[in-house]
Amino acid sequence: MNSWVPKNGRVILHVDMNAFFASVEIANDPSLKGKPLVIAGNEKERRGIIVTASYEARAYGLKATMPLWEARKKCPNMVVKLPNHELYRKVSRQMFAKLGTITPLVEAASIDEGYLDITDCRDLGHPIEIAKKIQQILLDELGLPCSIGIAPNKFLAKTASDIKKPQGITILRKRDVPLTLWPKKIREMHGVGLKTEEKLNTIGIYTIEDLAKSDINKIQALLGSNGISLKNHANGIDEREVDPSRMLSYRTIGHSSTFSSDVSDEHIIASSFEKLSNRVCDRLRKKGLNAETISITLRFKDRKTITRSMTTQSPIQEGSSIFKEVMKLWKNNWNGEPLRLIGVTTSNLVAHDEVTKQLDLFSYEQDAKQEPLMETIQKLKNKFGEDIIGLGRSKQKINSKNILDVLKTTE
Structure with a gap:
C-alpha cells in the first residue's frame, strides 16, 4: 500500500477536518486542549444540543445531537462553548487557502472538507508524502488536525478519509472495494x-x-x-472531476413567471408561487445545494417592482419549505394590487453535504425546544424499556390550496 502510485488515472485526496468546530475553538484558546469540549447551545437557557464534540468528549460517549442534560450525566466535567459562526467561516477560508498552495484543483465540499486532484503534483512527492505535508501545514499553521483519504476518484477518497480518525491517512484502491466496502x-x-x-x-x-x-x-x-x-459508487466507479468552480458558479438560483394578464386572485398567485418554489427546489437538488436566503419579486400592473428577502434559521432545500417562506414574504409585502410578474430566488447557497453532515449552527435551538419532553421520554424508557414510548410527528402538507389558511393560523 505504501508504494501505491497509479501509472494511469487520477490521484484524488479528500481532506476532512477532525471535529472542526471544536478544533477551531481549541486552536483559538489553547487552554481547552485535552479537555472534553462540546460546541452546543446555551445550557442555562436549555438550548443545549451538541453540535460537535472533541475527541476527548467522544471518549465519554458524547456526540452530535445529544442533549446537554444527557451529556452532563456521562461527562460532568465537560466544557461547553457556544458556536462561533463567523470564526468557523473565517478559519474555513484559511484552510482552503492553504490547500490551494498544493494544487489549484481544490473543490470545497463543505465548510470543513474538500477534494484535491494531485495527479500532476508528482514533483511534490508520493501521494502519502503530499498528504503528510498537508496535515503538517494545517496543524502547524492553523492548529487543526485532519484525516485524508487517497484514491483514484472522489467517492473512494471520501470513503477512505473516514477510515482512520483523527489524523489518519488511508489509501483506498478500486481493487480494495470488495473486501473493504x-x-x-x-x-x-x-x-x-x-x-x-x-x-x-x-x-x-x-x-x-x-x-x-x-x-x-x-x-x-x-x-x-x-x-x-x-x-x-458501490463498485468503486466515480467519473466526477474535482471542480474548483462548483460552489462559486451558483451565487443564486431562481425562477420567475410572467402572467398573460394582471392577476389579483390569491389562489392563482399562490399556485404560481408553489410551482416556482418546486422548480427552484429541483435545481438546488441537482446542484447539491441548500439555501439560507429566500427572496421574492413582485411586479405590479404599473411596472413597479419590489424584492423582499428573509434568511432562514437553517439552510433549506425542500420545495414545500421554500414555498412556505415565500408565502410569508408575499403575505407581508403584497398590498392587494394586481401582479404582472412574480419570482422566487434563493441565495447564500451552501453544500447539502455540509447541512446534513453537521447540525446547522442555529438549528440546535429548534431541537432544544423539545429537551424537556426528550428528558421525560428518556426517563420512561430507562424505567420501562426502550419500546414504551417514542416521539410522534404529524406534519401538515403545505400547498397552494391550504397555504392561506395555514398562514392565518400562524398569525
Missing part, C-alpha cells in the same frame, strides 16, 4: 440516507455488495439517475 451495511455508504436505505431494503438490498451486484434497471426504476450513480 462490500461487507458494510448500505446505510454506511456515502450518499445513502435513511429514505434511500428504506427504498433499497424493499428490493432486498441491505449491504453495499447487494447494491454493487444489483440489477441496474431495478435500481434506476427505484431511484432514477441517482440510483445509477450509487450502483457505480
Whole structure:
C-alpha cells in the first residue's frame, strides 16, 4: 500500500477536518486542549444540543445531537462553548487557502472538507508524502488536525478519509472495494440516507455488495439517475472531476413567471408561487445545494417592482419549505394590487453535504425546544424499556390550496 502510485488515472485526496468546530475553538484558546469540549447551545437557557464534540468528549460517549442534560450525566466535567459562526467561516477560508498552495484543483465540499486532484503534483512527492505535508501545514499553521483519504476518484477518497480518525491517512484502491466496502451495511455508504436505505431494503438490498451486484434497471426504476450513480459508487466507479468552480458558479438560483394578464386572485398567485418554489427546489437538488436566503419579486400592473428577502434559521432545500417562506414574504409585502410578474430566488447557497453532515449552527435551538419532553421520554424508557414510548410527528402538507389558511393560523 505504501508504494501505491497509479501509472494511469487520477490521484484524488479528500481532506476532512477532525471535529472542526471544536478544533477551531481549541486552536483559538489553547487552554481547552485535552479537555472534553462540546460546541452546543446555551445550557442555562436549555438550548443545549451538541453540535460537535472533541475527541476527548467522544471518549465519554458524547456526540452530535445529544442533549446537554444527557451529556452532563456521562461527562460532568465537560466544557461547553457556544458556536462561533463567523470564526468557523473565517478559519474555513484559511484552510482552503492553504490547500490551494498544493494544487489549484481544490473543490470545497463543505465548510470543513474538500477534494484535491494531485495527479500532476508528482514533483511534490508520493501521494502519502503530499498528504503528510498537508496535515503538517494545517496543524502547524492553523492548529487543526485532519484525516485524508487517497484514491483514484472522489467517492473512494471520501470513503477512505473516514477510515482512520483523527489524523489518519488511508489509501483506498478500486481493487480494495470488495473486501473493504462490500461487507458494510448500505446505510454506511456515502450518499445513502435513511429514505434511500428504506427504498433499497424493499428490493432486498441491505449491504453495499447487494447494491454493487444489483440489477441496474431495478435500481434506476427505484431511484432514477441517482440510483445509477450509487450502483457505480458501490463498485468503486466515480467519473466526477474535482471542480474548483462548483460552489462559486451558483451565487443564486431562481425562477420567475410572467402572467398573460394582471392577476389579483390569491389562489392563482399562490399556485404560481408553489410551482416556482418546486422548480427552484429541483435545481438546488441537482446542484447539491441548500439555501439560507429566500427572496421574492413582485411586479405590479404599473411596472413597479419590489424584492423582499428573509434568511432562514437553517439552510433549506425542500420545495414545500421554500414555498412556505415565500408565502410569508408575499403575505407581508403584497398590498392587494394586481401582479404582472412574480419570482422566487434563493441565495447564500451552501453544500447539502455540509447541512446534513453537521447540525446547522442555529438549528440546535429548534431541537432544544423539545429537551424537556426528550428528558421525560428518556426517563420512561430507562424505567420501562426502550419500546414504551417514542416521539410522534404529524406534519401538515403545505400547498397552494391550504397555504392561506395555514398562514392565518400562524398569525
